[in-house]
Amino acid sequence: MFKSSARGAAVVAVALAALSVSCEESPATGAGERTPASASPSVAGEDFTVSSPPSAPSTPSAEKVRDAFAGLQATLGDSCTPGNCAYFLGRVYDELHGVDRAMKADPKGPGHFPEPIALVKKLDAELGGDRSFANLKKHQTSLIATRDKINTWMQGHPEDYR
Template sequence: MLAAAALASCTQDTPQDAAPAPASPSAAPADNTDNADQAEQAAPEPTEEPALPAEPAPEAVRDAFATLQATLNDTCTPGAGDCAYFLGRVTQELTELDEAMRADPKGPGHFKQPLADMKTLFAKLGTDRSTPHLEKHFSAIVGTRDGINTWMQDHPDDYR
């Protein structure tokens, strides 16, 4: 109880213009139960945290594009064993950009070309995200990434 009283008194905010409350002359320093009760009564009620959505909202287009753009200087050699991370990452970045564009207040119509390009790519890939399957579609994945980068460069208001 003493710890709760100390915590409550430490976390109370006092307005800058308000004078501190005078100590009760009748309360002896050893009488912590009365002070704890007063602290509990004076403590502001905890505010409720806003409810989190069931699923996180898609990233903003700018943020999703930035992470996709970070892959521009990366590549791999299909069949050489160095593509698992790269192709998985580019595919994931494209998926997140697709979600962000669809959720953007400008609406999917504003992003018609990149969304169509990603839809075509995702239709080719299906649900198989294995390295051999992604390597098979290496050119389509990298080409889609590069095409979207070009489109976005012509629409700087979407990422700046």
């Protein structure tokens, strides 16, 4: 019995050592936080896989607007249905703000995207900083209208997302 317990303890120690050695500091986290790096040690027939979160690009680029707009367009075929409404409205909100951030960080400058940025600013004023489902549901019409107006604006400016 002692050999079995010792072997089990050794397996756990090896697994923990492998995981702790594979930790590295991530630029996406703070200086004091640590995230595990990709590692796949095999211990006693067990496979352990730990992967780190994708890191954000360090420099703004034109692709950010294209990618953010693609995320917003992905919400066009969805709707607020029972069981999905909170997710849907939250996603539309997040995608709108992703487009807003990307446009403000674009090398062309925020002045290149005046209408979409103004639409998000107007929506934010209506929401009053409250991103709760109840508030998003209350302002669902404005939220969806903002999405649709930005989609229409972007369709008229294909050079900004193709």
